[in-house]
Amino acid sequence: MSDVPEDANAGCPGTGSAGAGKASGCAGCPNQGACATGQGPPPDADVPKIQDRFSRIKHKILILSGKGGVGKSTLTSNLARALASDPSKQVAILDVDICGPSQPRMMGVEDEEVHNSADGWTPVGIQPNLTLMSIAFLLGDKNDAVIWRGARKNGMIKQFLKDVDWGEVDYLLIDTPPGTSDEHISLVQFLLQAGPLDGALIVSTPQEVSLLDVRKEVSFCIKTKVPILGVVENMARFVCPNCAHTTLLFPTSTGGAEKMCEDSNLELLAQLPLEPALAEALDNGEDFFETNPDSTLAKSFMDLAEKMHRVVVTGMGAISPFGVTVNALKNGLNEGRSGLKYDEALKFVVGSVPGERVEDRWAAGQQREMSRASMFALVASDEALSQANAQNLDHDETAVNIGTCMSDLEHIGETAQKVAEGQTRRVSPYFVPRILNNLPAGYVAMKYKMRGGVEATSTACATGLHCIGNAFQSIRYGNSRRALAGAVECALNPIALAGFDRMRALARGDQPSISRPFDKRRAGFVMSEGVGVVFLERLEDAEARGAQILAEVLGYGISSDCYHISTPDPSAIGAVLSMRRALGNASLDPVQIGYVNAHATSTPNGDSVETEAVRKVFPNQNIAVSSIKGHIGHLLGAAGSVEAIATICAMNDNVLPGNRNLEESEEDEGLNLLRNNSKWVDGHPKISICNSFGFGATNASLILKQF
Template sequence: MAPRPARPEIAITGLGVVSPAGSTPGDFWTALRAGTSTAAALDHLGLERHRVRIGCRVRGLDQAALAEAERLPAKDARRLDPFAHYGTLAALAAHRDAGHPQAPPGRTAIIVGNAVGGRTTSDRESAHYTSHGPAKVNPLMPLVTMPNAAAAQIAMRLDWHGPALTIATTCASSADAIGHALLLLQTHRADVVLAGGCEATLTPVTLAGFGNLNAVSLRNDDPARASRPFDTDRDGFVMGEGAGFLVLERLEDARARRARPYALLAGYAATADAHHLSMPRPDGSGAADAMRAAIADAGLTPGDIAHVNAHGTSTVHNDRAEAAALRTVFGPHRVPVTSTKGVTGHLIGAAGAVELIAAVQAMRCGEVPPTANHEHTEPGLDIDVVHRAPRPVPTGAALSNSFGFGGHNSSLVVTPA
């Protein structure tokens, strides 16, 4: 077989985040290091009859405190569902953080991961329809709720004319968006890419559905201890919301404009379990295949991985399957594993991007943040879960996992720049 042509190195030059744990990369990292859950009662939603009444909300997102370039006119903000609002703010913040990289408008790309679109608006307009009839439904509802609303808004704000795509692979959506960005840059189909994801699913109907699915924690009286990845006492995930975006460009282009890369995006792979709509393969084989392929795509071996940011949802079946996959891939090399979902909850379509940002920060700082609420690893999982305090790790590559309902598996590898 002919050798693979040399591929350009792809740099991460900008980070933007809107999350329950903070809406700047610095605040976000500080919260992760502290290992304190952001879950709380969602009293404002009127969930008295619901099985699930907790979640991880974005709080304190003050428009006035944003940089001028990221502020949205009040009229525009009112026409955005929260998921698109979060995504637009995070993307513009990443663009600013990268130094506002320039490229011909047609040589840019925006790739957004989103699972469900404008659920807040959809629920509200459904209630209007039930109470007042069809004449009272907002005529902008179809435009506000469409999953591609964030990609469209970002493109309009930046006047970027290249592809503006939305990828939906449930909880792997934004990881796949970032992987697609990697491919666009490696094949020279774009010069600068904004990639990430956004989600806002803390609505009564969505919470009711996930509660009836028995996928989420029912610790309504103790929300701060509800999300417990890989812990023996876990009982499901906690819903969250937010957005994360990264600016990606070829390393040679970043150096030419004297940008300072955070890291290199070195590998990506995706697989499908082809097994069940909500359950992973119990042996974790699909996830293991994605991990192995991403590591190989980066030109590395499992022994080169210094830590893993796990999908780690805090559900019984997902954590067991991911632990099995980690054992398969790493064997006796017990790589340190963390899950940020103990702090942020599960951000669904935004999870992969926000967690990759966490992996980049951990790699740069040389320490892995603790898995919040993890006290005792379930017997038989046999993985090295970082908990109680941050753990120093040697400089090396990091692997970030995202697995979605429907059997979507996505893994990304970052290396020091």
């Protein structure tokens, strides 16, 4: 029903229905009384106060469990101590486990009192950069049972959110009651109204009886639009205090949390052992990290603390058929122009880079050493780093993942001819380095001394998104601090064109309009060249150095069709899995996506399969869909990274690119295939999904959000 609020209790009859405020699903809802009178829920006057309190808290993380006794509060307290081991970070715990508040005992401050002032409640200090607020501080007798009805519980949660004077906080960990009660609904409602929520950590043990309730927590998070950061399996094994031998504490019957996460496309962040020394430390209110610094469990908590990162884009660089720079790409798309033209020498419509020869930025000797792709990668990386103001950072922890689809075939052909003619001494000493797919990334890493690792994913036309997605995951889970990621393609030569033409993959004709994604008359793609590179980093690092944040990366999914080397499975299973896995990775419901940046290359089969996949993943949404290949053609390996940049520009400029040359379509049932540039639909969140699908049955989807 249209009058059912997004964040309503399950079973809400709708605020305008005859059963409003009276149905069983209304029990515990803070708006029950207002709805019963027919007035509907009034604006909550406390929300602005909560927003103000939380405006100085950078990261808010819910700690959830499906049932009690799995170590949720233990995880909260020790994760807080692990985060606070960095003295530059201010960490706080909010203990709203109303029926069993145990944080004061675990943190050694059970006898402390909360001070109230004109600024609100002051949290209890544990150490200079770690504070705690708990319901336990307000109870007269710690042994008394808390026998409160829902309204009082919800009121206390709201009071904690609006009256506690946290000050500047980097991480707030919220210890919640077990299960999925009305307290959770109220808490999530208030937090989401107050601003972005990093997400939830879900705690379990290996037993299936615990995992059953974890699956309910996962469902709760999806329905309430709470991102899931991952799952932590507690008490995965027992560590003997005498010999340090480990044994399984709860042998799994269904594969434990590891199998559940694999099936649900969730990240298993940690499998924590049980050490008796931890129980002793918590009972005594001691710092486990001080008393047991070398224990396996202490190290596991420190590793987990390194995985609590949101990832943002702070710089972009591009070369496209519109020219050199991201602005050239953005302006061309916003103006609806074509960057394609017929090349008399190549005898095909192509998307070549106009204007200056990028090679002319290098001396003749350097041009002999480097491939065109390496030069493109350096130019785009310079632009991305300049926009991010990151040229002079210490890049020891910066990774590079810049891939390419095809080597320099023309250079290979020329060299092969020399060898065939017996002129091996004329073979360039730079021949091998020039054709290596990892050299563009290597040159970038060498220029900026980026020692976080050099990778060059090469997965055909999905290369660009795979590079960005893999870099995103590496930062998100603590393996890298920042990264330059994307892909480059410089394959506009007679050999590559002849090969694709023999596959009947290319569009033929002399007009730029032959690149027409989703159009009834489409007959193949137009080949182009270019590069797209983004600078990714941890949100906290970007904020600390005052960088402009262009977008946030929320999720990433991959799949394979297992059908044919160049034709997608007609069932669309590969594309469906890729998108659904990206949604799962981001803990998003399909209705939260406002735009699909399609891979659609203008091939008959490919475009049809992708639209079928979008209909299956986003049913009954009439979701906006477009491909920019009508504007700039197909950049092969670089397509996904350039299109991700275009999508970020679209979100920030509030202009969705249309499908250029789309006149008549047989694919638009249930979809909004944009004919022209258009504004975002009012009320739709600026969250987009980008698709890239490549030869070899490889697929990738990336979810981006305007920051």
